[in-house]
Amino acid sequence: MSKDRETIAAISTPLGEGAIGIVRVSGSLAFAIANKVFRDPSGQRQRELKPWGVRYGSIVDCETGEHVDEALAVAMPAPHSFTREDVVEFSCHGGVAVLTRVLETVIKCGARLAEPGEFTKRAFLAGRIDLSQAEAVIDVIRAKTDSARRLALANLRGELSTRVGRIRDNVLVLLAHIEASIDFPDEDIGVLEVKDMTERAQESVSELNELVRTGMSSRVYRDGVSVVLAGRPNVGKSSLFNALVGKMRAIVTDIPGTTRDVIDDWTTIKGVPIRLVDTAGMRKTRDLIEKLGVEAANQQAEEADLVVAVIDGSRPICDEDRDMLLQVMDKSGVVAVNKCDLESEVEEGSLIPHAGDKRILRMSAKTGEGINELEQALADLAVAEITGACENPVMANLRQLEALENAMRSMEESAHALSNSVSPDLAAIDMYEALFWLDQITGRSASEDLMEKIFSEFCIGK
Amino acid sequence: MLDYDIIVVGGGHAGCEAALAAARMGATVLLLTLGWESIADMPCNPSLGGPGKAQIIREIDALGGEMARNIDDAYLQIRLLNTGKGPAVHSLRAQADKDAYQARMREILDAEENLAVEVSHVEEILVSREGQVRGVETREGKVYLAPTVILATGTYLGGRVFIGDVSYSSGPHGQPASTGLTKILRNLRLELARFKTGTSPRIARASINFRNTKQQPGHILPFGFSFETHGTRGDQVLCYLTYTTRKTHDIIKANLSKAPLYTGAITGRGPRYCPSIETKVMEFPDRERHQVFLEPETRAGEIVYLGGLSTSLPLDTQREIVHSVPGLEDAEIVRPGYAIEYDCLVPTEISPWLEVKKVPGLFTAGQINGTSGYEEAASQGLMAGINAVLKLRGREPFVLGRSEAYIGVLIDDLVTKGTKEPYRMMTSRVEYRLTLRQDNADLRLTDKGFALGLVPEERYEMFSKRRRQIQDELARLKTTIVPGDAATTRHLEEIGTMPVQSQTSLGDLLSRPEVSYQSLAAIDKDRVKLPEDVTLVVEIELKYAGYIRKQMSQIERTQRLETRRIPRSIEYSLIHGLSREAREKLTAVDPRSLGQAARISGVTPADIVALVAYLETGSHRRKQDSGDADGI
């Protein structure tokens, strides 16, 4: 039998929840397998499944007759299921171990373990979902955090498709105007002036730009935001790093210049995945190895999404502090005044001019005071970084981002051409290119829609 | 023994081109027409060309068809439209002297050696027990035998004319309708659709108050429709423009209950681009006026067609409407407008080479395939004629791609997507119009026409010379470096463009929007005088090189799907992962390539993925190896 027709099974936890797990079976053997493994609650008699009816019962090992778990079973006959095949879902409330046992039982009875995303692939092949929805499912599977998962779900519900659809509509209206004026040249059908066309094209560019930006940051969301700890030696960067990561990862000593290389680690702060980077203290040094470390630190500070500029609150501010603050002036992040368990030598007022837009927080890596506030501030900043200024974040994967970028470039070129009084029918070539890329996301064809637009907008014809 | 190689039924624009092409390729052809007066008739607007259609006429000419030469010989007025826009959409349009047009076409048919024309009413298509076409039988019971038959019956098939509450069985222009053929097509299990189209009233020229209208003169141009024509006629006549008024619209609204379109008497689908005045007034209530074009039908000009005023309202209402239009206050209607309903094939019944899939040897062309327009019809006639001959000779069909010709787009649209309304060509249907221009139709197609035996030696030589001139001039301009001396710089400033950096070629200069071929004459010392139709192509190719390159890469992108053939033996019912709709549509259309499959409406990208997966797995190949020719 071809691989595509085999009956497959997998654990599929309902999205967003964790208490109940589902084992899903799809394929022509699904019902036969259910008949073998699903019994009444006592485990004695076979339990008949009705299409779409939810049945309570127990799952038994078809070879040993052993009771595996209690479960709810639902049968979804083809072609009305997600995959358009016969599907049975067993909802069990056990943990991973029990779910795995249920899965094993099902596989013993003739199913094959599904490959990652295989259910989705079948649904896509069956025409059940469009490309961007299929990809969203894959994203859900891969998403590292709840927030990322929420975004992926929004996409699954069609957020990306909807927004791309809106832009696509706008481009279609433009093309309808251009095409109508070409095909019906001596009819006064009232098409847009070139100036208005240019404006509309530019609108699409900014909408695409926004989508690309939010899409980009959604990538940040999935892959995490990078946060660098910067500051002169011995201010407590490594101590803060350890406090945030929650383990002793970086070496802490009272010798300035302890950290000589970049250290990074993944952590989740308030549900947001963050790549935390500890660096060598920033100062002028003659030690070659430390010098390399300092250079690397500068580079990290440059590339990171966010910065924590660490100051030793028990010492007066010095030039090295000011240099460091100046260097990260334009970055968003916080100024962390550390060692607040000791007597303060730093006045907040004197820091403000050097802090840029960064909030100034007092804390102690030693006692843990203020660390929660630091975490909250970082999480907020990370989310802001991710969602940018826009209210509706969308999840876009690499392929979709590329398509969006291409569409944006083409619309830019068309707007540019129009504003340089290039004939609209030539600018249209770029618009069609943009449409091509937008359709790569939604998987539709433009031509029929365009005809529809032309005729609904204009009174045409002799 | 068979009487003829090919029988063409119908003498309209499709029938004429079909018969001529087949005869010129050496087949013996019989053309059966309802009457000499319906040869190449223009029952609707007496005009040819316009956006999309001009390109088709040029393509017909490039392939060796007749329409372009015929209109060049018989126009009253010619204009170049869209000159304010890019070169891809520049389009010729001509007002025809319809009598002269028909007369010349009759002469051409008459003079063609392998072609016989007979007036006869075909009532029966003869089909062998194996389902192969054998010939036709006329109403009088006369039988003509031929292995191929081309049906080009226009709107005569089951035609029904509507004027107000009067309706009667008829073809256009009071010709008899052909009812028997409809039945026959049904008997052949072919799916039919019912379409409608409309015409405007015609009025007496002497009754027009021209003072109240606007003149529309023709243009003087260095070319005509045919690549053999090198200038326009001096004796062009004027057309006129006027507008409907609020009063016109009130009359229409008050009489809507008498409009067969609105009473439900007409059920056929009409074209959206050619709405009746009733429809325009009702669907665009904000518009204060609509254009009315006064188009003389002949040089003598007694009869004037009212373009834009298509209607099927009763005659007395038509009179009121006409009289409410400035300039037509006293106009006398010579022939009222009418709507005509007719039967046509659902075009997915036919193959990309215009052969009816279920009836080998039977070809169809023109309105019977669901199109509207003389040019659309003629081009299909030409293609059907060519393919009928190729079939007789056992050769591969001649099919043009979407990236090769408007004709390719037209036929691909029809046979792939079908059509829900009479199909009219528009430039917006053509993805690659910057490379499919009217000025380069010969460069695209004349080689093919010559290979088919349709383009005579002499004409081919003329073409080859033109092509050589274009290529040489392009090469010369690309390699000639602009000198950096003071005189040159001054000239460039004079024509309003920046001075050049070193190593700039004349070709580079031409790509600047403000620079024209003409404006460079003074600094282009080696230039020799070339025909304008040559320099036009050269200038376009250089000026729009950037956009042309973009378009070429778009074409390349689609080629992978287009060239990926689908084996003829494919069984869509066996392919896992196809939706039911896709399965049905794919089976019905029987696409030749993945590209064509992807264009079928109802076939989703997911279906294509499944199809590719199937073709890749090789499960079909075993079957294919056992002698299935993927050919064609």
Ligand SMILES: Nc1nc2c(ncn2[C@@H]2O[C@H](COP(=O)(O)OP(=O)(O)OP(=O)(O)O)[C@@H](O)[C@H]2O)c(=O)[nH]1
């Ligand atoms: N009292 C007090 N001491 C701290 C605090 N944070 C760090 N220290 C001490 O300060 C010294 C330097 O700490 P590190 O974390 O190694 O400092 P660093 O910035 O990583 O130093 P380099 O790696 O040398 O650049 C150590 O002795 C820490 O114990 C704090 O909040 N309070």
Ligand SMILES: [Mg+2]
């Ligand atoms: Mg350190």
